[in-house]
Amino acid sequence: MELIDKLSILADAAKYDASCASSGAPKRSSEGKGGLGSTNGMGICHSYTPDGRCVSLLKILLTNFCLYDCQYCVNRRSSDVPRARFSPEEVVTLTLDFYRRNCVSGLFLSSGIIRSADYTMEQLIRVAKLLREEHQFRGYIHLKTIPEADPLLIEEAGRYADRLSVNIELPTDAGLQTLAPEKDVISIKQAMQTIHIGEQTVRSEPRAPRFAPAGQSTQMIVGADATDDSTILHSAEALYGNFGLRRVYYSAFSPIPNSPKSVPLAAPPLMREHRLYQADFLLRSYGYRASELLQGPGDLALDIDPKLAWALDNRQVFPLDLNRAEATLIARIPGIGLRTTQRLIELRRQRKIRYEDLTRMRCVLIKARPFIITSDYHPPLAETSSAILHGQLRDKPQPQQMGLWG
Template sequence: MQLIEKLSILADAAKYDASCASSGAPKRSSQGKTGLGATDGMGICHSYTPDGRCVSLLKILLTNFCLYDCQYCVNRRSSDVPRARFTPEEVVTLTLDFYRRNCVSGLFLSSGIIRSADYTMEQIIRVAKLLREEHEFRGYIHLKTIPDADPLLIEEAGRYADRLSVNIELPTDLGLKTLAPEKDVGSIKRAMQTIFTGEQTVRNEPRAPRFAPAGQSTQMIVGADDTDDSTILHSAESLYGNFRLRRVYYSAFSPIPNSPKSVPLAAPPLMREHRLYQADFLLRAYGFKAGELFQGPGDLALDIDPKLAWALENRDLFPLDLNRAEPAMIARIPGIGIRTTKRLVELRRQRRIRYEDLTRLRCVLTKAKPFFITCDYHPRQAENSSHSLRQQLQDRPQPVQMGLWG
């Protein structure tokens, strides 16, 4: 099989893994090559670092052959998809060629399980080792960790990779046992613990070898079973707390050709995935707890964002006086973000906040107006019922521009 044919198959197979991002990675160049490019070519994904740089990664599988038969996976053992396999040297060649053409600045590499977990992990590590040691590649490398691999192999991977990820796949033990019986939650979490321990060692011992400076991430599949959003977010909260993950990624289940009857025949609404990302950001950046976003078991509302839903459920806390309220509470007002909160706190040290200040700071006033007070503004909407406000503030479908011929 020609290299381009392998690339076509294995780049397409990698698109289902959402746990690919470069946030937290150090900025690098390799032997004077400082330009970053962007392309829509196959196998290339785009991520953004905290300082706003666009980072393009070659995103491929080492192979889509797999010993496992996970029911939700297009590359499962029983699937009839076309199969291909790269050698480590071929992945190195592709990465360097794409890099020299300024198409990518790094590599995301995952793989199906071949022969054994240890053998597969050794092959993945060989790619990173060749890039780092033989070619002095200083670009970004994200390696997918094989959970059942020897911890020593995971530690070795961390010395070459910027980020490691271990996909937990499903948020409950029951879901994993039902749809992926060959996988074990215990081994997944042990791999996460190995990575976490490596990160802690570097923090506590400045002279310790470099280890995955961009941390670790994971992915949960949404909609492959009947797990609700409350359970998903509580599971994510636990992962953040126990293993200091940088990100939990949510991937809406996509029905695949000849799907088994154990998984749904229809995909969940993409808006559900979007709401989970919004709620996840509230956990990571705003100090929310998963229990605050749910009154009990259930899913996030699709018509309004989670922050607005929380504010409507807690109307007794609003409206807030922006000249007196705690910063953490101001940040919980719909339409006001963390940066705006910091600017408002700085401003009120100089003078009292007025309504026009929020206009100047570009707050989303259509959402924020019912929830704050300034020295010259008190919302009449504060007397409205939560139901009425929900009708006014719910997200509206974006109009679709029709083509010239309808």
Template sequence: MQLIDKLSILADAAKYDASCASSGAPKRSSEGKGGLGSTNGMGICHSYTPDGRCVSLLKILLTNFCLFDCQYCVNRRSSDVPRARFTPEEVVRLTVDFYRRNCISGLFLSSGIIRSADYTMEQLIRVARLLREEHQFRGYIHLKTIPEADPALIEEAGRYADRLSVNIELPTDASLQTLAPEKDVKSIKKAMSTIYTGQQTVLNEPRAPRFTPAGQSTQMIVGADQTDDSTILHSAESLYGNYGLKRVYYSAFSPIPNSPKSVPLAAPPLMREHRLYQADFLLRSYGYKADELLSGPGDLALDIDPKLAWALENRSIFPLDLNRAEPALIARIPGIGLRTTKRLVELRRQRRIRYEDLTRLRCVLAKAKPFFITSDYHPQQAEVSTLLLRDQLRDRPQPQQLGLWG
């Protein structure tokens, strides 16, 4: 098979993995003169760093052959999709060639499991080692970790990769046993623990070798089973707390050709995935707890964002006086973010905050107005019923524009 044909198959096969991002990757240019690649390069946008830079990544599988038969996976053993396999040297050649054409700044490499977990992990590591040691590649490398692999191999991968990810795939042990019985929850969490331990070693021993400086991530598939959003968010909260994950990615289940009857025939609403990302951001950056966002079983509302939903559930706290309120509470006002909160706190040290200050700071006043007080503004909506206010503030579908011919 020609290399271009392999690339067509294995790039398409990798599109289902959402845990592809370069956030937190450090500069490597200080490690020595020369070398290929740059974490900070610009090009075709595949992912964003925390400060908004675009980072383009070659996102492929080493192979889509797989010993496992996970029911939600297009590359499962029983699937009849076209198959292909790269050699490690071919992946290195593609990565270097694409970089030299200014198409990419890094590599995201995953794989189906072939022969054994250890053999597959060795092949992934070989790609990273060749890039780093033979080609002096300084760009970003994200390797997907095979959970069942020997911990020593995972530790070796962490010395070459900027980020490692171990996909937990489904948020409950029961669902994983039903849809992917060959996967083992214990081995997944053991792999996460191995990575976390390596990271802590670097933090505690300044002279320790570099180890996954961009951290680890995971992916959960949404809508492949009956798990609700409350369970998903509580699972994510546990992963952040126990393994120091940088990100949990959520991927709406996508029905695949000739799907088995054990998985849904229709995809969940994409808005559900979007709301989970919003809720996840509140967990990671705003200090919310999963119990605050969903106090019981159920799903996040689709017509309002989780931050607004929490504010409506806790109207007794509002409206907040921006000239007196604690910064952590100001940040919980819908339409006011962390940066704006910081600027408001700095401003009120100089003078009292006025309504026009929020306009100048570009707050989303349509959502924020019912929830704050300034020296010259008190919301009329304070007496409006929660149901009416919810209806006023909910996201409304954008009207579709008619084409030229209607």
């Protein structure tokens, strides 16, 4: 098979994995060092760096042949999709060629399981090792970790990759056992723990070898089973706490050709995936708990964002006097973010905060207004009903959504 034909198959097969972020990578440059490539420490496929540059990763599978028959996966053993396999040398050639054409800044490499977990992991490591040692490639490398692989291989992968990821796939052990019985939840978490220990070792021992400086991430598939958003967020919260993950990515289940009857025939609303990302950001950056965002079983509201939903459910906290309230509470006001919170704290050290200050800071006042008090503003009583506010502040209906990859 021609290399271009392999690329067509294996790039398309890789699109279902959302966990290809490169945030947190160290700055490296080839200038004056004889190497090739650079990274400025942030970027996702077709995303943007802090200085405004578009950063892309070559996102491919080493192979879409697989020993496993995971029911939600297009590359499962029983699927009739076209198959292909790269050699490690072919992946290296593609990565360098795309880099020299200024198409990518790095590589995201995953794979189906072939022969064994150890053999597959060895092949992935060989790609990274060739890039780093033979070609002095200094760009970003993200390797997918094979959970059942020997921990020593995972440790070796961390010496060459900027980020490692171990996909949990489904948020519950029961869901994984039902749809992917050949996968082992224990081995997935053991692999995460191996990476976590490697990160901790580097932080505690200054002379320790470099190890996955951009940390680890994972992916959960949303809508492949009946798991609700509350369970998903509690699972994500546990993963952040137990393994120090940098990110949990959420991927709306996409019906695949000739899907088995064990998975849905229709995709969940893409807005559900969006709301989970918003809620995840509140967990990571704002100090919310999963139990605050959803107090019981169920899904996040689709018509309002999770921060607004929390504020409407906790009206006893509001309105907040911006000249007196703690910063952590101000950050929970809908329409006011972390940076604006810090600017408000700095401003009130100099003088009283006025309503026009919020306008100047570009707060989303249509959302913030019912929840704030300033030196010259107090929300009218007519805006105190959560039901009325929900109706007023709900998101406008969006045009019909395109397919997940359309």
